Amino acid sequence: MSEARLAESEIAEVVALVEAATAADGVVPLSEHALLRLRGGGHGLTIDAGGIVAYGHLDPAADGESASAELVVHPGHRRRGHGRALLRALRDEAGGPLRVWAHGDLPAAAALAGSEGLRRVRALFQMHRPAAGPLPEPAVAEGVRLRAFVPGQDEEAWLEVNRRAFADHPEQGSWTIEDVRLREGESWFDPAGFFLAERGGRLLGFHWTKIHPDGAGEVYVVGVDPDAQGLGLGRALTLAGLHHLRERGVPRIMLYVDESNVSAVRLYESLGFTRYAVDVMYGTES
Ligand SMILES: CC(C)(COP(=O)(O)OP(=O)(O)OC[C@H]1O[C@@H](n2cnc3c(N)ncnc32)[C@H](O)[C@@H]1OP(=O)(O)O)[C@@H](O)C(=O)NCCC(=O)NCCS
Structure with missing residues (x-):
């Protein structure tokens, strides 16, 4: 697990990871805000296992709002504990209450969140x-x-x-x-x-x-x-x-x-x- 400013090659790796997850899940795993921060080399937590296999974005607590995070595991490296490890690292890093946004309401996200004692606070629909x-x-x-x-x-x-x-x-x-x-x-x-x-x-x-x-x-x-x-x-x-x-x-x-x-x-x-x-x-x- 590492938390640092990402190098250009690491940003490219995470972008490819996000694309692979989008193709596998049918939904982009990060918000526009988190993607902008990523492309700008912003801080992110990564898990490296012969290449970056998981990425977490964290917005620290500010202005009375609790910290908030988004995370994604490469579809080829799921069910190996990376999601749980990353979520725990994000909680440690936040150092207090944490909100986690999951895009797409996927069963895996619900299961991981539930098994880590997080509860569903709200859901936002986008309608067209x-x-x-x-x-x-x-x-x-x-x-x-x-x-x-x-x-x-x-x-x-x-x-x-x-x-x-x-x-x-x-x-x-x-x-x-x-x-x-x-x-x-x-x-x-x-x-x-x-x-x-x-x-x-x-x-x-x-x-x-x-x-x-x-x-x-x-x-x-x-x-x-x-x-x-x-x-x-x-x-x-x-x-x-x-x-x-x-x-x-x-x-x-x-x-x-x-x-x-x-x-x-x-x-x-x-x-x-x-x-x-x-x-x-x-x-x-x-
Ligand atoms: C959700 C996500 C991060 C899980 O990553 P992961 O590395 O596969 O998760 P882990 O291996 O750490 O699994 C931890 C626990 O979550 C639950 N879980 C994860 N995926 C699951 C699935 N597909 N079905 C049922 N339970 C699942 C299980 O309880 C699992 O524990 P177990 O393997 O001992 O049974 C991953 O599927 C992902 O990147 N999804 C797209 C992005 C997303 O939804 N992010 C929001 C996360 S809150």
């Missing part, structure tokens, strides 16, 4: 639908108006509805004005694709869409104030954004949704989205 195909017109409740977000005017009201809508999802619900401003400064930001629903001047819900550099559209965030839930606003706002993305010519539309968010998953399924990928987070502590 083609832009073409049936798409009903949005229907809004009496007195509700849909309009585009106005930068410099709507931030505070939006933050309040976002906070209320995501009270149970702190990662999203705790966004600040700074988080909004950062995104307003991004090249993809387009207020015409950021829909608000209001009644009598009060903001009730929103749908923020995004178009990725590769052309894919995304249902970025949909939120409805708890006081206004049950009026069909989530469906209407989602549809308004989907029509917008289609008019912009995107070939497909994707979104991320927490597995536990049953009502949202059901809504997206009813709008033609299907499960495309799943990432599971295992944790050493609750």
Whole structure:
């Protein structure tokens, strides 16, 4: 086991390992973030057995977030204890609570995590639908108006509805004005694709869409104030954004949704989205 900055030849070896695992498992074992760090020669844990047979990426604990890791064993070297050894080394290195992301929800990952006493904390679905195909017109409740977000005017009201809508999802619900401003400064930001629903001047819900550099559209965030839930606003706002993305010519539309968010998953399924990928987070502590 070694933990060091990787040499060029080692990076190439790990990239080949990742490709072999992708071919064998049908899913890329590392996130985009971990791959970028790897290609940049970032720190990684490796197991060498006549060549690199396993690789682990670790993000140390920071800003109140526990450490998080991703790991992969070469498909030709599995069931020899490398995964267990690497996971234990990552835990030692983290020195405290550890979250491990497993891409694809594979049985081997579930078995290893379970046998090491990690529990499934959450799962994130990536859902897709083609832009073409049936798409009903949005229907809004009496007195509700849909309009585009106005930068410099709507931030505070939006933050309040976002906070209320995501009270149970702190990662999203705790966004600040700074988080909004950062995104307003991004090249993809387009207020015409950021829909608000209001009644009598009060903001009730929103749908923020995004178009990725590769052309894919995304249902970025949909939120409805708890006081206004049950009026069909989530469906209407989602549809308004989907029509917008289609008019912009995107070939497909994707979104991320927490597995536990049953009502949202059901809504997206009813709008033609299907499960495309799943990432599971295992944790050493609750
Ligand atoms: C998950 C993964 C890292 C396991 O690596 P590995 O080196 O084969 O695992 P180990 O040999 O250390 O196995 C440790 C234990 O995990 C369980 N396990 C591992 N693979 C398994 C499989 N295919 N089926 C059932 N149990 C399995 C067993 O309990 C095993 O102990 P045992 O061999 O004594 O029965 C590997 O399959 C992999 O790289 N998968 C793709 C990436 C991934 O999912 N990473 C997330 C890991 S949480």
